[in-house]
Amino acid sequence: MMSRIVKTISNIAFPIITIYGLYVIAHGHLTPGGGFQGGAVVASGCAMILVAYGSVWTMKKIKEKHLSILESLGAIGFISLGFIGILLIFLYSSYNGSFFKNFLLNQNVVPIFNEIGKGLSNINTAGVIPLMNFAVGLKVIAGLFVIVLVMAYATRLKGEPQK
Amino acid sequence: MSLRNVAAVAFFVIIAIFLFFSALLIHPFGEFDEDNNPEMDQYIIDNTQIETGADNGVTSVVFDYRGFDTLGEATVLFTAVAGVILLFRRLKK
Numbered sequence: 001m002m003s004r005i006v007k008t009i010s011n012i013a014f015p016i017i018t019i020y021g022l023y024v025i026a027h028g029h030l031t032p033g034g035g036f037q038g039g040a041v042v043a044s045g046c047a048m049i050l051v052a053y054g055s056v057w058t059m060k061k062i063k064e065k066h067l068s069i070l071e072s073l074g075a076i077g078f079i080s081l082g083f084i085g086i087l088l089i090f091l092y093s094s095y096n097g098s099f100f101k102n103f104l105l106n107q108n109v110v111p112i113f114n115e116i117g118k119g120l121s122n123i124n125t126a127g128v129i130p131l132m133n134f135a136v137g138l139k140v141i142a143g144l145f146v147i148v149l150v151m152a153y154a155t156r157l158k159g160e161p162q163k
Numbered sequence: 164m165s166l167r168n169v170a171a172v173a174f175f176v177i178i179a180i181f182l183f184f185s186a187l188l189i190h191p192f193g194e195f196d197e198d199n200n201p202e203m204d205q206y207i208i209d210n211t212q213i214e215t216g217a218d219n220g221v222t223s224v225v226f227d228y229r230g231f232d233t234l235g236e237a238t239v240l241f242t243a244v245a246g247v248i249l250l251f252r253r254l255k256k
Contacts, residue, residue, distance in 0.1 A: 028219070028222050029216075029217040029218065029219050029222050029223070029226075030217075030218050030219055031219065032219065032221070034219075034221075034222050034225065034226070036236075064248065068244065068248065071241065071244055072241075074237075075237055075238075075241055078233075078234065078237055079234065082230060082234065099230070099231065100227065100230030100231060100234075102215055102216070102227055105215070105216045106216075113216075115216065116212065116213065116216040118212075118218075122218070125216045125217065125218070126215060126216040126217035126218075126222075126223070127215065127216050127227075128226075129215065129216075129217050129222060129223065129226045129227060132226045132230070132233075133222070133226070136233070136237060139237055139240065139241075140240065143240045143241070143243070143244045146244055146247075146248070147243065147244060147247045150247055150248055150251045151247060151251060153251075154251035
């Protein structure tokens with residue numbers, strides 16, 4: 001619970017930080033960065049909101065149970081993408097699959113992320129790597145924010161204003 | 164000066180000398196080293212764009228060649244979240 005100046009500046013800076021973090025996640029296979037780094041950027045923006053508005057207000061807006069579900073969804077998506085490479089062996093007996101196989105690359109069945117990158121602007125490349133970046137990014141955003149939120153809420157002061 | 168402080172200073176001096184002479188042995192930054200050049204470096208530089216389709220070599224290593232390692236890192240984060248939520252849970256009165 002900080003002053004009105006801090007809250008206003010946080011409101012201005014929060015969308016910019018979030019968009020930058022999502023950019024780092026979405027361009028993880030083209031430019032430096034990836035799911036972990038972009039997720040840490042977005043989670044630090046959320047932590048700024050937590051500092052500006054106080055843990056009681058933030059806990060009213062979003063519960064740690066929902067963030068925990070988001071984090072588990074990211075983990076399930078990541079490991080599912082790893083297991084699809086094995087499952088394709090049972091569907092097509094001639095398929096050369098393995099754990100964490102890049103099954104979207106170099107095929108014409110699903111026309112998404114199936115090309116080979118030749119420049120820094122080709123976002124439709126790299127197979128399952130962008131999808132894994134999204135899964136890990138969701139996991140890191142929810143995981144880091146729920147750690148900060150739960151610790152701030154548990155150690156709050158008794159006399160803190162409940163507004 | 165107690166014996167404990169003397170031991171600490173001696174240990175610090177030994178570590179500092181070790182690190183100083185280790186730093187002198189590092190080959191210069193950005194120069195190609197014939198002797199200490201693993202074949203894996205050149206293989207990844209040459210083949211990562213064809214095999215994984217990604218322009219970013221680091222991401223292709225982290226998410227494609229070593230996806231199992233990233234799975235372990237994600238598990239570490241999951242364990243940290245589970246531990247923090249378990250430690251700071253709300254007890255029923």
